[in-house]
Amino acid sequence: MSGIVYRLDDIAARFGGRVLGNAAAQVSQVATLDSAQENNIAFLANSKYRAQLATTRAGAVIVAEADAEATELPRIVCDNPYSYFAKLSAFLNPLPPAAAGIHASAVVGKTARIAASAHVGANVVIGEGAQIGAHCVIREGCSIGAGVVLGENVRLYPRVVIYHDCVLGNNVIAHSGVVIGADGFGIAMEEGRWLKIPQIGRVVIGNDVEIGANTTIDRGALDDTVIEEGVKLDNQIQIAHNVRIGAHTAIAGCVGIAGSATIGKYCRIGGSAGILGHLQIADYVEIASFTLIGKSIRERGSYSGIFPFSSNQEWRKNAAHLRHLDKLADRIKQLEQQMAALNPASDK
Amino acid sequence: MSGIVYRLDDIAARFGGRVLGNAAAQVSQVATLDSAQENNIAFLANSKYRAQLATTRAGAVIVAEADAEATELPRIVCDNPYSYFAKLSAFLNPLPPAAAGIHASAVVGKTARIAASAHVGANVVIGEGAQIGAHCVIREGCSIGAGVVLGENVRLYPRVVIYHDCVLGNNVIAHSGVVIGADGFGIAMEEGRWLKIPQIGRVVIGNDVEIGANTTIDRGALDDTVIEEGVKLDNQIQIAHNVRIGAHTAIAGCVGIAGSATIGKYCRIGGSAGILGHLQIADYVEIASFTLIGKSIRERGSYSGIFPFSSNQEWRKNAAHLRHLDKLADRIKQLEQQMAALNPASDK
C-alpha cells in the first residue's frame, strides 16, 4: 500500500470516468464494498450487489453508468468498473522495488548476458549463454538453464526453474514452483521396456503471459511448446509437450492439457478441466470446470461435461442406472414397438 | 525409531487403556499386523480385519473393547485403537532434533526477528520485518517473504515458499514445494487484453495446520485467504484467493477450491474433488472423491458426483445415451400419454 492519498478528481483525470458527489474525497487504497473503510475506494462490478452500496463504509466507489444514481457516495462513473478498479489498484499498489545487481551467492555462467538493470537474487543459478533482459527480477533460488532467453521486465518469484534453451517474452510473470521446459512424457515400448524419447524442442512463451504457482509447461518433443502472448495460467496447470495455447486465453487452476493439443485465442477454461492430446479447440471457446474435452471443438461457444452431484443416497440410485442406460434405451424402444403394434393406424 | 524398548504396562500408564496378557511384554516400534516383528506393537482399528490377529507375529497389539478377547497376544485394550496408535507412534518416533541457529549461507533481512531457539537451514532467505517464533524449524532452501509472521514450533520442509506478509500460527507444518501467498488469479478484460488485478490480501493460517507437498494457497485479492486451526491438507491441493476453510476440515490430495468459496468446519473432502467459486459448504459435510460441487451445500451430510467406470465397450454404449437423455425422457412421456389414451379409465 502506497500510503499516499488521492482525490477522486485526480484519479478521474488520470484514468477517465466522471466524478459524482464530492470530487475532493480522498482515498488511499482499494477494498471490497464489504470491508472498505473511509479511506478506501470500492467498486460495484455487478448491479445485483447494488444493495451493498447502502451499507458500505467506503469513502468512495467506482460504478457503471447504470448504477450512477444508486448511491450518494462520492463516486467515479465509468464503462467498466472492474477494469477501472484493476488499473487504479495497480497504481495504488506498485510492486516493491528490486535493486539492480547480482547477489553475491548467485552462480552465473561466464557467457551469460545479464542486463545491468536486472535483479538476480540469492542462490540463483544461471547457465551458460543465458540472456536476461532489462529490468528483470529473478528472485532467490531460481534456476535458469543454459541458453535461456528472458525478455525485458520478466518477474520470476522464488524457486522457479527454467530448463535450457527456453524463451520468455517481455513482462512474463512466473510464480514460485513453476517449472518450464522439463522433458515431455515421450516413451516408446520395445520388448517390454520403455525407451525414453529425447525431448529436443523448447518452450516459447510470448509477451505478457502470467503463470501461476507450481504450474508445469513441458518442452516439445521435436518442435516447440508455444504459449502465445497475453495467456494467463492459474496454479498447478499441466501443459504437455507440443501444446500451443492461443493469445489471451485464460486457464484456471489444475487444468491438464495433453500433448500436441492446440487451443485457440481468447478461450476460457475452467478449473480442473482436461483436454486430450492432438485435439484442436477453436477461438473463443469456453469450457466449464471439471469437463474433459475428448474431441476437437470447431465452433466458438460454451461447453460442459460435469456429472451433477447429489446426496450419496440419491447418487447411488442414479449411478446404478447409468451402467444400464443402454438397456433402458432398449426397453423404451421395445415399448414403442409394442405400442405401435397395438395402434397400427397411428402415424408414429 | 528410538531403539528404546517399553513394557506394555508402562505404555498403558502413559497413554491409558488396560493391559491383558503379559504386561511385561516389550516393544520398541509400531507396525502393521501384517509386517510386525516380535519387538513391534500392532493395532486392530477395524474388527473386520480380526483374522489377522491369528497370523501376526507382533509382540503385542492395541485393540478395541469389542476385540479384547479376540487374541491371546499381550494387548492394550482402549476406546480408539487408531488414535492410541497415533499417540504411541508419535512417542516412539520423535522428530529428529534441529539445532538452534542460523546457517551461515542463509540470507536474513536486517529487520527480521528470529527466535534464538529457531533453526534456519542452508540457503534460506528471510525478508525484512519477518518474525520467526520459538522452536521453528526452517529447512534448507525455504523462502520467507518480507513481513511474514510464523508462530512457535512451525516446521517448514525444504523449499517451501511463503510470500510477503502471510501469517502462520503455531505448530504449522508445511511440506516441500508448498507455496503460500502467491498471487490469486485475478484478471479483468479490457479491449482484448487482460489486466492484472493486484492481489493485496494475505494468507492467514491458524494453529496446528498441516499442508502437504506442492500444495498452493493463494493470497487474497483484497481481503485475506483464511485457513482455520487444525485444518489438514494433503498434497497438490490448490486453494484460490479469498477461500476460507473452517477449523479441523481435512482435504485429500489434488482437490481444487475456487476463489471465495467458504468451507465449513469438520468437513472431509475426497481426493481430486472440486468446489466452484463463491460457494458455501456447511459444517460436517463429506464430499466424495472426484466430485465437483457446483452449488452451495447448506446441510451436513455426504455428497457424491462420480461417473461410474466400466469396460470401454460398455462405457461407449452407455455414454452415447447420455447425450440423448432428454430425448429418452421425451419418449417415455409420449409412451405414457399413448398408454393413457389407450386406457382412459386408469387413474394413471
Add this chain to the structure above:
Amino acid sequence: MSGIVYRLDDIAARFGGRVLGNAAAQVSQVATLDSAQENNIAFLANSKYRAQLATTRAGAVIVAEADAEATELPRIVCDNPYSYFAKLSAFLNPLPPAAAGIHASAVVGKTARIAASAHVGANVVIGEGAQIGAHCVIREGCSIGAGVVLGENVRLYPRVVIYHDCVLGNNVIAHSGVVIGADGFGIAMEEGRWLKIPQIGRVVIGNDVEIGANTTIDRGALDDTVIEEGVKLDNQIQIAHNVRIGAHTAIAGCVGIAGSATIGKYCRIGGSAGILGHLQIADYVEIASFTLIGKSIRERGSYSGIFPFSSNQEWRKNAAHLRHLDKLADRIKQLEQQMAALNPASDK
C-alpha cells in the same frame, strides 16, 4: 544437437533395419515429417499419416515394412519406427556432460558417501549418511535427506527434494519440483482434533524409473511406498502412502493414486485419472483419462468413466435428467407392466 552428420548405412549398421534409396544420405538430427529439413531424418510411425511422406522436406525417413515403398526418399525400414527413432534420437542428442565433483556451495553431511564420478551442483544439501552412486548428476538446489540412497547414474534436475531414508535405483530421473518421501496423509480424529500419525515408512524406487516435474510420492505410514522398475510417471502426479506401482506401468499427468492402492505391471493410466485407496488393479490394465476407479479391477482390459461433454445448452437438458434416472427407470417399468396387462398373451 550433436552437429555431427551420419550416413544412413552407418545408422543401420548401428541400430539395424535395412536401407532403401540413397544409403549415403547424411542426417544430423531427427525431426517431424512436417518440420524436417534436408539434414533431418523423420519417421512414420502410423500408416495413416502416409500422405505426409509426399510433402516432407526430410533428407531421410524411418518407416515400417508396410510403408517401405510408400516413398522414394532415402529410408530405413524396420519393425518399429517409433522405438527406432527413440534410439536414434538418444544417440544424436546425448545429455550434456556434467563435471564430476561437488560445487563449493553444496552443504554435505560429514558421513555422506558420494561417488567421485558424481556431479553435485550449487546449493545442493545432502544429509548425514546419504549415499550417492557413480555418475549421478544432482543439479542445483536439490535436497537429499539423511540416509537417502541413490544408485548409479541417477539424474535429479534442479530443486528436487528427497526426504530422509528413501531409496532410488539406478538410472532414475526426477524432474524439477519432484518431492519424494514427504509425509503421507495420516491423521486420526480424537475428541474433535486430528492427531498426526508419524509416517515412518520410506519410498523405494526401482531402476529406470522417470518422474515428471512437480510429481509427489509420499513415504509409507508404516511399510514402504514402492515404485517398481521401469515405471514412467508424468508431471503433477500424486502418489499417496503405501501405494505400490508395478514394473513398467506408465502414468500420464495429474493422476492421483490414493493410499495403499496396488497397481499391476504394464498398466497405462490416462491423464487426471484417479484410483481410490486400498484398491488392486491387475496387470496390463488401461484406464482412460479422467476416469475414477472406485473398485478393484481383477482382469486386464480397457476401462473408462468419462462423462461426455456437449454444448452448455444440451448439457443442462441432459444433466437434469441424470438426477432423476431412478424415476425414469421406474416409469419404464410401470409402462412395461401396463403393456403386459394390455397384452396378457404376449410372452414378453
